[in-house]
Amino acid sequence: MPFTGKILLVDDEAHIRKYVGLVVRGLGAPVIFEASSGEQALALYAQESPDLVLLDVNLPGMTGVQILSGILAQDPDALVVMLTSLANRQTIEECLRLGAASYIRKDTPKEAILAELSAIVSDSPNDPAP
Amino acid sequence: MKPDPDPAPAPDGRLQISEVRYSLAELLREIEVERRESSFAMETLDQVEIQKMFANRRRRDARNKK
Numbered sequence: 261m262p263f264t265g266k267i268l269l270v271d272d273e274a275h276i277r278k279y280v281g282l283v284v285r286g287l288g289a290p291v292i293f294e295a296s297s298g299e300q301a302l303a304l305y306a307q308e309s310p311d312l313v314l315l316d317v318n319l320p321g322m323t324g325v326q327i328l329s330g331i332l333a334q335d336p337d338a339l340v341v342m343l344t345s346l347a348n349r350q351t352i353e354e355c356l357r358l359g360a361a362s363y364i365r366k367d368t369p370k371e372a373i374l375a376e377l378s379a380i381v382s383d384s385p386n387d388p389a390p
Numbered sequence: 391m392k393p394d395p396d397p398a399p400a401p402d403g404r405l406q407i408s409e410v411r412y413s414l415a416e417l418l419r420e421i422e423v424e425r426r427e428s429s430f431a432m433e434t435l436d437q438v439e440i441q442k443m444f445a446n447r448r449r450r451d452a453r454n455k456k
Contacts, residue, residue, distance in 0.1 A: 347434050347435055347436075347440065348431065348432050348433065348434055348435075349425075349430065349431055349432070349433045349434075349435055350425070350426065350431035350432065352435060352440055352443065353425075353443075356443055356444060356447060360444075361444070362441070362444045363440050363443075363444060364437065364440075365436075365437050365440070368437050372437070376441065383448070
């Protein structure tokens with residue numbers, strides 16, 4: 261089932277947002293919004309209510325973990341997937357505890373990223389796909 | 391942790407077993423510090439291990455919703 265919902269990509273590096281954007285198009289035909297900072301991400305989340313958020317951890321200013329908390333404070337049912345090169349146990353456990361839907365290392369092959377995102381989106385009660 | 395003092399040898403020369411009591415609260419505090427500050431916290435996990443952690447949580451959540 262193609263995913264036609266809205267996705268918010270949060271990463272401070274434009275080339276990563278572009279790459280991840282290309283990967284997530286493999287889900288179907290999602291509408292993609294991009295943010296390069298925590299403030300932008302929270303504002304876009306409030307404005308667009310995306311169905312899925314792909315969030316980097318290591319950002320200048322607000323960290324991904326703080327942004328995760330901010331999004332879940334706005335919407336406890338938000339589907340937030342951490343997509344990051346930082347993979348230490350402490351950060352992962354914190355994201356898990358806060359309520360991230362998943363945590364994907366950026367060095368994961370794109371087919372595996374896509375498979376994990378497809379599984380998360382199809383498990384979600386918020387899945388906008390008919 | 392304050393285990394009892396060293397066991398005194400029994401008259402026949404063998405060591406007597408003495409009771410050692412640990413405080414659960416203290417043990418849990420030590421584990422928490424260990425998880426936060428040691429190399430354990432900084433351990434890098436591979437994607438398979440990460441996915442298992444999240445899948446376990448999803449299973450738990452699904453069970454709780456039933």
